[in-house]
Amino acid sequence: AQTVTQSQPEMSVQEAETVTLSCTYDTSESDYYLFWYKQPPSRQMILVIRQEAYKQQNATENRFSVNFQKAAKSFSLKISDSQLGDAAMYFCATAQGGSEKLVFGKGTKLTVNP
Amino acid sequence: NAGVTQTPKFQVLKTGQSMTLQCAQDMNHEYMSWYRQDPGMGLRLIHYSVGAGITDQGEVPNGYNVSRSTTEDFPLRLLSAAPSQTSVYFCASSYWNRGADEKLFFGSGTQLSVL
Numbered sequence A: 001a002q003t004v005t006q007s008q009p010e011m012s013v014q015e016a017e018t019v020t021l022s023c024t025y026d027t028s029e030s031d032y033y034l035f036w037y038k039q040p041p042s043r044q045m046i047l048v049i050r051q052e053a054y055k056q057q058n059a060t061e062n063r064f065s066v067n068f069q070k071a072a073k074s075f076s077l078k079i080s081d082s083q084l085g086d087a088a089m090y091f092c093a094t095a096q097g098g099s100e101k102l103v104f105g106k107g108t109k110l111t112v113n114p
Numbered sequence B: 001n002a003g004v005t006q007t008p009k010f011q012v013l014k015t016g017q018s019m020t021l022q023c024a025q026d027m028n029h030e031y032m033s034w035y036r037q038d039p040g041m042g043l044r045l046i047h048y049s050v051g052a053g054i055t056d057q058g059e060v061p062n063g064y065n066v067s068r069s070t071t072e073d074f075p076l077r078l079l080s081a082a083p084s085q086t087s088v089y090f091c092a093s094s095y096w097n098r099g100a101d102e103k104l105f106f107g108s109g110t111q112l113s114v115l
Helices: none
Strands: A003-005 A010-014 A019-021 A024-026 A032-039 A046-052 A064-069 A074-079 A088-096 A108-113 B004-007 B010-013 B019-025 B031-038 B042-051 B054-057 B064-066 B076-078 B087-094 B110-114
Touching (some): A010 A019, A019 A108, A032 A064, A046 A064, A074 A088, A088 B042, B004 B087, B019 B031, B019 B087
Parallel strands (some): A010 A108
Antiparallel strands (some): A019 A074, A032 A088, A088 A108, B004 B019, B031 B042, B042 B054, B064 B076, B087 B110
């Protein structure tokens, strides 16, 4: 079974600063994907970034990047130049390769202070 | 292109009542799924389907039924609602088993309260 652990229930950051959200996972699969989803107060689930486990290069999407440490089963999200609109719940998730059955962590609530 | 549409957005039930949460997608996705989101618990998979006529259980299937008679629709039925089913429910869909381009599309959620 796959599990995802987000050890930080809440985080805060000053506007324009950088923040890192932690995620560790456990899986017996050799082929899997990792995701970060953002859930703003509107409740909509928004895919922020995804990483294929077979790729060594860390994924980046504009101000969002990941630090993927496969041996340590760690998948942290770095948000640079934080903006007020980044305030949301952030969920880390994993799925077996070829499957869309995501397993989610419990989430981290990010507050951005002006 | 409407994406994934869930109805209703809000619902209040009494214990023992039944209801169906509707989910429809217009992207010709093979895969459809239902998640529930509880405070402090993240999202947990209830049921999923990889095509019309094919359904399977997820992590928390008890108390819920599903069917998939068409590619577009995947309703979730609560036969006898219980307070423990108070939650936010999300429907999600995607193409199935197409590799790195797969992306899960979520509906906007249904807030369900069971009194």
